[in-house]
Amino acid sequence: MIVAHLGVAVEVLFDDGERHQVRVKRSSGHVVGDSVLVRGEVLERRPRNTELRRRDGRGAVHLVGANLDVLGVVVAPRPLPPSGFVDRAIVAARAAGLQPFIIVNKEDLDGAAELTAELRALYGASLPVFSLSAKAGVGLDLLRQFMAEGHRGAFVGTTGVGKSSLLNALCPDLGLAVGELCEARGVGRHTTTVATLHSLAGGGELIDTPGFRDFGLVDIVVDELIVHFPGFEQAMMVRCRFRDCRHRAEPGCAVTALVEKGALAEGRYQAYLDLLSEIENAQDEARRREWKN
Numbered sequence: 115m116i117v118a119h120l121g122v123a124v125e126v127l128f129d130d131g132e133r134h135q136v137r138v139k140r141s142s143g144h145v146v147g148d149s150v151l152v153r154g155e156v157l158e159r160r161p162r163n164t165e166l167r168r169r170d171g172r173g174a175v176h177l178v179g180a181n182l183d184v185l186g187v188v189v190a191p192r193p194l195p196p197s198g199f200v201d202r203a204i205v206a207a208r209a210a211g212l213q214p215f216i217i218v219n220k221e222d223l224d225g226a227a228e229l230t231a232e233l234r235a236l237y238g239a240s241l242p243v244f245s246l247s248a249k250a251g252v253g254l255d256l257l258r259q260f261m262a263e264g265h266r267g268a269f270v271g272t273t274g275v276g277k278s279s280l281l282n283a284l285c286p287d288l289g290l291a292v293g294e295l296c297e298a299r300g301v302g303r304h305t306t307t308v309a310t311l312h313s314l315a316g317g318g319e320l321i322d323t324p325g326f327r328d329f330g331l332v333d334i335v336v337d338e339l340i341v342h343f344p345g346f347e348q349a350m351m352v353r354c355r356f357r358d359c360r361h362r363a364e365p366g367c368a369v370t371a372l373v374e375k376g377a378l379a380e381g382r383y384q385a386y387l388d389l390l391s392e393i394e395n396a397q398d399e400a401r402r403r404e405w406k407n
């Protein structure tokens with residue numbers, strides 16, 4: 115398994131526990147989490163179960179890691195997640211075949227209990243919601259137990275919510291700089307980003323990619339939103355009459371039927387409609403730009 119990517123080489127962890135570096139071309143496409151057969155200097159990649167992608171500051175898409183099965187969406191009472199952030203992250207995770215879960219960090223701050231209660235009410239039926247303080251080292255055990263079920267994951271969240279602090283708390287040998295920019299550590303813009311896979315003491319693995327922590331997930335598209343929106347799980351089991359139903363006013367829509375019955379909260383549905391319009395507009399805009407070029 116590839117446990118670190120160093121740009122010009124990857125570190126491979128073998129079944130017998132040995133680690134060796136193998137040189138790779140930059141274009142090889144191997145990423146952390148890949149399962150490979152090593153024949154001399156040649157790596158033969160096994161098919162991936164999942165691929166997690168991110169978008170960088172210039173809009174280019176990169177592969178973050180392979181074969182992850184969970185994605186931790188980290189939020190905090192300060193800075194609060196921007197509107198739609200949690201829904202987007204959940205949809206992006208599911209679209210990539212990952213099980214999302216939520217971490218409310220900075221449990222020690224005012225407003226944390228309210229934020230956790232709010233998120234549990236919104237998402238508790240769909241996914242796990244953990245409340246903890248990375249800095250104080252409080253409440254980490256439930257998260258450790260969850261990861262120890264054998265999960266491989268990564269964290270996303272807006273800047274300053276405490277992703278580095280959380281990785282440090284879970285992997286004490288890591289020593290990530292907290293609350294500092296990469297430049298401050300002398301890591302220039304052109305230095306290769308090192309991605310690593312960390313094994314947790316109690317079980318489970320976390321992938322750390324500095325770029326991913328900074329820029330977050332790729333944008334989601336309408337088709338992903340209409341299938342994966344958190345809260346629509348029940349409706350998706352019945353399915354709408356039209357396969358590409360956008361759950362607005364289409365006849366035979368399973369989602370609007372649930373809203374009418376009171377089985378799906380009006381507020382949740384409204385959050386969906388807002389996000390849908392936002393994504394439709396962004397997609398239209400992108401298409402117009404393509405025509406112009």
Ligand SMILES: Nc1nc2c(ncn2[C@@H]2O[C@H](COP(=O)(O)OP(=O)(O)OP(=O)(O)O)[C@@H](O)[C@H]2O)c(=O)[nH]1
Nearest residue numbers: 220247248249273274275276277278279292293327
């Ligand atoms: N009060 C409180 N502060 C915390 C906690 N966890 C992290 N912080 C603080 O939040 C700030 C941001 O923490 P980081 O771990 O750097 O956040 P990050 O999400 O990795 O930020 P980026 O690297 O910019 O994406 C730091 O000043 C931390 O000390 C916590 O549990 N409680």
Ligand SMILES: [Zn+2]
Nearest residue numbers: 354359361367
């Ligand atoms: Zn529908």
